[in-house]
Amino acid sequence: MSFRDIDEIIKDRKDNLLLPMLEEIQVKFGYVSEANAHYLSRKTGIPFSKIYGVITFYEMLYTEPKGKYIIRICNSPSCYLNGSLNLIKFLASLLKIKSGETTKNKKFSLEIVSCIGCCDKAPAMMINNKIYHNLDEKKIKKIISGLK
């Protein structure tokens, strides 16, 4: 296994700030593997335990591989008042997974999340970096079938 990508990331971060480095690693690999975290620790001198602690603290950093599309659907009050719970159930049955799980073909991961700031367009969800709003079952079905 080559750690060249991680060397590059460390080189670009002269101030040794951990969070941006972890985010770069995740952009590259989709998650931060144990091997990569150990390598980062050795090269930067940041203890592995601290790196692991930071990854697991943040909801959007992962220690395990996730699906190609990470679906984050909001269930905070404004979305909840506009029917998000039914949509979450619908999405879970459509993808045949529960919140926190990934489909067998590694295409979709589903997460129920706190407010994503789209309360004026509730209910809303994010798929990777894109926002989908004013959702209903029909819309969700179309969005999901449109993702290749």
Add this chain to the structure above:
Amino acid sequence: MKILQNSNFKALSKIAGMKPEEIIEIIKKSGLTGRGGADFPTGLKLEFTRNSKGEKYVIANADEGEPGTFKDKLILEKNPNNIIEGMIIAGYAIGSNKGYLYLRGEYSYLKNKLQKVISNATKIANKLKIYFDIEIISGAGAYVCGDETAIIESIEGNRGNPRIKPPFPANKGLFNKPTLINNVETLANIPLIILDKNWNNNLRLFSLSGNVTKPGVYELESGFSLKKLINLGKPKNNIKAVYFGCSGGCIPYENIKLDSKTIKEKGAMLGSCTIIAIDEKHDLVDIATNIAKFFEYESCGKCTPCREGTMRVLELLEKISLKKAAKKDLDLLEELCRVIASTSLCELGQSSTNHITTALKYFRNEFTDKLK
């Protein structure tokens, strides 16, 4: 909207020849107060940080995470220039040349656009002989990182656990250096203050959502009537209660002035002007359970009352929801709310039970009706 007027570096040009003390004086006189919810006078914050010695930092808090709040997103999308210009002016005023914009992970789709605005702004500043470097740090989905000391921990590469205050960031902040932290709406107002002698601190951005058909950001004077605001939102059904986000608590829907003092007298908090309207079709035990889930999930785990308490609160509310709770459970819930509010380390825990305390104050029967 006033807040979306692009100052286009006119404020930056204007302050280039001024003394930092003069800028702080202008901001102090304007009456600008923090828009993150705390309402602390920004001019004083600038002065405290200016008076601290050594290397200093500016942090823009773009980690808007309070459910129902989306006004910062509006500024980040529609008028990012003013935020960046405000950061540079603030940096110049306190004697700092390095700033961080802490952007919540959920808004990372705005990163490229913001990066361009930053590159352009720092170039223009350089021409004016103001040297200020700004870097965007992406958050990664932790509500607690809206707390100023949790942001500092997060940028430093730690878990986003809030620090005990004092020391305040103005004395010991990022990397233990004096640090000015402001919400993006506060910073975006700074160029407007520099350019407009009649700038008015009473203008607020209200995020209206929930059971209304015209949700959105409304720029209104503080003290605007709740009834008028809800009417602007055109609700389909009768509104029963309004929640000030998850942490601000709730009040019954009535004709009341929307200002911090009035809302505080009702036992709730106006905070960052978040209004979630709830119509009569919704059950408040259900809403309380939803909000309790939010706090249980977002508690950072550093202090015991919040970590354990939010979990037990959720358990009790679920029990009430399922009609399995007795009067003693409700008593326990109330006691727990008091303990969590008075002993938690940071605002997250301290305010996590407001929604229950206020719901029980105004809508107690909705809870007692469900008891065994």
